[in-house]
Amino acid sequence: MNIGYLQRFSLIDYPGKISAIIFTQGCNFRCGYCHNPELVNPGLFSEPMAHADVFAFLEKRSDKLDAVVITGGEPTMHKALPAFAATIKDMGYLVKLDTNGTNPEILGEMISSRTIDYIAMDIKAPTEKYDEVVNAPVDKEAVVASMNMIMDSPVDYEFRTTLVQPLLVPEDIIRIGELIRGARQYVLQRFVPSKHVDADFITAKTFSDETIEDLKLRIEPLVERLVIR
Numbered sequence: 001m002n003i004g005y006l007q008r009f010s011l012i013d014y015p016g017k018i019s020a021i022i023f024t025q026g027c028n029f030r031c032g033y034c035h036n037p038e039l040v041n042p043g044l045f046s047e048p049m050a051h052a053d054v055f056a057f058l059e060k061r062s063d064k065l066d067a068v069v070i071t072g073g074e075p076t077m078h079k080a081l082p083a084f085a086a087t088i089k090d091m092g093y094l095v096k097l098d099t100n101g102t103n104p105e106i107l108g109e110m111i112s113s114r115t116i117d118y119i120a121m122d123i124k125a126p127t128e129k130y131d132e133v134v135n136a137p138v139d140k141e142a143v144v145a146s147m148n149m150i151m152d153s154p155v156d157y158e159f160r161t162t163l164v165q166p167l168l169v170p171e172d173i174i175r176i177g178e179l180i181r182g183a184r185q186y187v188l189q190r191f192v193p194s195k196h197v198d199a200d201f202i203t204a205k206t207f208s209d210e211t212i213e214d215l216k217l218r219i220e221p222l223v224e225r226l227v228i229r
């Protein structure tokens with residue numbers, strides 16, 4: 001499993017916990033608005049960090065940190081992920097996984113072995129628009145299987161969608177809400193321009209406050225908790 005970098009401290013990436021963040025290299029999507037091109041475009045990959053260095057850091061900080069977030073890139077592209085997460089769990093950490101949901105096999109393995117405590121799954125688009133939004137061919141059945149598996153699991157989770165125009169329109173978000181009807185938590189994230197896989201996204205916009213407020217009213221009845229970020 002190739003680790004691009006390690007963020008040593010975060011107060012915002014694991015709900016209510018102090019965490020470190022491990023960023024894996026490689027992704028099977030090419031979302032133009034992605035703000036981690038150095039983890040997605042192989043031409044920009046840095047020399048991967050040694051796992052031993054990451055584990056040594058986590059051993060040393062176990063009295064100061066509660067949790068470890070594994071994000072990317074797409075962490076489930078790495079077959080070693082479950083064993084890697086299990087090692088971190090054995091140190092006493094909570095583990096959160098950020099995923100695009102394309103690998104329900106690894107997800108299922110980690111859920112049943114309890115090597116994850118929190119899952120954040122991106123839902124990029126309604127199924128019929130997936131390939132267009134992520135700029136790659138997508139196995140939609142795998143994405144839906146992950147969604148259903150997460151909803152049926154005892155693990156804490158959130159689904160989240162980045163509100164980015166012109167890729168998505170408000171009706172797309174309603175369709176996603178219907179797809180995850182009954183979900184424990186759905187997060188709508190405002191798109192914020194920064195560096196992107198597709199540099200043209202620097203001029204893209206998120207939805208207006210009025211549109212987000214309208215979406216809130218329409219989606220709240222579909223899920224247990226709706227969060228706007």
Ligand code: SF4
Nearest residue numbers: 027029030031034073
């Ligand atoms: S935003 Fe898209 S391209 Fe970037 S890491 Fe996530 S799934 Fe991959």
